[in-house]
Amino acid sequence: MAFQTPLTISEVITNIDSKKYLLPSIQREFVWSTNQITKLFDSLMRDYPINAFLFWKVSKENINEFRFYEFLRDYHQRKKRHNEKANLNGSEDIIAILDGQQRLTSLYIGLKGSYAYKLSYKRWDNDQAYPVRKLYLNLLTASEDPENEYEFEFLTESEAENKEDDLEHHWFPVGKILDLKEQSEVNEYLIENDLSSNQDKAKAKFANRALFKLHSVIHTTAIISYYLEQSKELDKVLNIFIRVNSGGTTLNYSDLLLSFATAQWDKRDAREEINQFVDEINEIGRGFNVNKDFVLKACLVLSDFSDISFKVDNFNKSNMLKIQADWDDITKAIRDAMRLIASFGFSRENITSNNLIIPIAYYLKHIGLPDNFEISSSKINDRAKIKKWFTLSLLKRVFSFMPDGVLKPVRDIIIKNDTGEFPLEQIIQHFKGGNRNLAFTSDEINNLMYSKYGQGNTLVIMSILYPWADLRNNFHIDHIFAKSGFTKRKLEKRGVPSESIGLYLENYNYIGNLQLLESIPNIEKSNMDFDKWIDETIPAGAVDEYKTKHYIPKHMNLGIINFQQFLEEREKIIIDKLQQALL
Incomplete structure (x- = not known):
């Protein structure tokens, strides 16, 4: 194994793009976050070392003895996390990456690809939850993050083109630097985008320094230092891989x-x-x-x-x-x-x-x-x-x-x-x-009453209380007394005594105020008062059956004013059912 002449990042990206660099099957998949990628690019811009890489030369005569995969270019958190198998028919010698796959994939995604991660407020199975984002560099100001000097961000195209903050941001698509091979082309970009003539001289200087630095990092400075292993023995290569990757938390x-x-x-x-x-x-x-x-x-x-x-x-x-x-x-x-x-x-x-x-x-x-x-x-x-x-x-x-x-x-x-x-x-x-x-003990069953709306345990308890429900269908966990009514102002307006309002607000999310409804009745119920919904929705002859089915106390006023009594009585009924099922 010998240390080789370092390469520039643009040379490495070209080799990845042409499939000269591949990943052996023993490599894990890509796991870095966007934050790790932006930190890598910031480190490069600040001349921080990013450690040496370990490459493995595989001759064309031995290629078919192993399995190899292409680098991931367009990462999608739900749909595209796996590397494609490389087609090596008629290939020349290749270079397989034994150590450094996460860093090289991050460079490839940042310069050539995209990263689609889930928006936190959308469901995981919603295609719209994963907007495609590319890596951009702000050419006007430094990063506000004290850990970073340069502001790299993964943005959608519309976010990058947003003109509302033109004074503080000019988002340069990082991959475009691959097209600006000569320094004169960097100058032309700055001039064409009015960055070198910015009235704010500090911003003009920053833009000039940042873009030329990025050009140097990608095209000029030989940053990628690596060792080259040329063994034809899989066992030896596997042992090297394990020794390199199992010594820390990298694998x-x-x-x-x-x-x-x-x-x-x-x-x-x-x-x-x-x-x-x-x-x-x-x-x-x-x-x-x-x-x-x-x-x-x-x-x-x-x-x-x-x-x-x-x-x-x-x-x-x-x-x-x-x-x-x-x-x-x-x-x-x-x-x-x-x-x-x-x-x-x-x-x-x-x-x-x-x-x-x-x-x-x-x-x-x-x-x-x-x-x-x-x-x-x-x-x-x-x-x-x-x-x-x-x-x-x-x-x-x-x-x-x-x-x-x-x-x-x-x-x-x-x-x-x-x-x-x-x-x-x-x-x-x-x-x-x-x-x-x-x-279960009786105390443990009583403690289940503290399960709340939105917690995983709540549906488990509902599956015990509603054994007849085919939960493959679209059932919703519903607030019996609509949660929209539980604000201090609304409760005061309904005549709830001020000394009881705190108890109402603390308890409306617990299991005592939850039931299982099919989606359509739940939508129809919406924010209606519970007593009014029962009167208008449930046929008179079916009210008792409905109350039994949903553990609703009978023979009591179901207005919001009686919520505390309702909660106490319903919890007793639920506890009795859970004791039958669990004790």
Whole structure:
């Protein structure tokens, strides 16, 4: 391994663009945030070192012995996070990146591509939540962030062209610097955009200095220092990769384990299979949020390995080949388990630990992977037991620490079970009295009344209170007394005593004021007073049935003035139902 003559960034970008530089299959995927990318560019502009890179020269004779991927150019947080497999037919020698992929991808995205991340106030499955953004540099003023000198930002085209703040911002598209190869072209850009003649001399000087510095960083200064490994032995290259990447926090451990799988599977591409599978199952139902860690852990459990801990020794060649051989059954079991959980109404919004899904997948694999388990009429009792175990485990948070302490014993119980159904009672009995106890006490049930609107636990509790609701349909958690009415001014206007207003405002979001309604009735109810909505919407002969169904106290005035009494009475009814279900 020898140190090479450093390269300019423009040379490296050209090599990435022409696919001379590629990523070996043992590399993890791109994980940097926009903030990390802007800090990298700021560091370059300030002449800060960005450490050496490690490249691996692969001769054209040996290219087909390995798998390689292209650099990611246009990153999309939901739709495009995976690198495409490189087509190397007729290729010459290539350079594979062993260390420095995150930095090089960041440079490539900043200079040639885009970055689409989710807006915080929009749903993850909304295409409009991911506007395409490119990297820009403000040529008029320095950054207000004390950690950065230059203001680099990922902006949409419309944000960059916004003229309302022309005095403080001129957003230069960073990728355009690749077109300004000569210093004279930099001068021409400054003149054409009136930056060199800015009446504010300080801003004119800053623009001149910033754009020429960017030109120097990209085109002139040989910044990319690197070592070159030329070995043809995969084992040696893999060991170098592990030594370089596992010594710090630069490599996520699951990525390292996936690297082992990728290198050792001989009939499938582990990286491609696992990434595609993660994307697929995250789209089930209303969406899940599982990752490679979950799939790798599930593989260890479902393959019946005695040791299911996350460590390199468990990802040896024989284990990985067994996982490869069982891959179709493993993925069907996980897929069917997630469809079942989705049919219970659970999704990424209310599952506190994805590890809960693994025992269900193991059970389905253990009983032979029956088709249509989630809808089969012969499996009603079985599904009810699985749902109860899942619900109890969520509420008791038994997977909140050291999940192997649950996964292994539950797997053993499933293996020994001969009841013909999910061994709910045996699991509850096994953990009884310990710190993963699934049995509820009366005090714990009373504490569930403090679950609030918007919390994950709330839908779990609703699934117990509304066992008849098919949560695959569009049900909403609704405030019985509309939350819009809970302001101090509105409550005073309704005649609520001033000494009670604080209690009203503190309690309207708790479970005692929540019910499950289908979306259309919920929309119709909207902000109507509850007593008025019942009178106008529920037929007179069906009012008692509605109140029973929704745990509404009977024979009391349902005006807002009685909210405190309503809350107390309804919580008693709910607690009684939860005791029947959970004690």
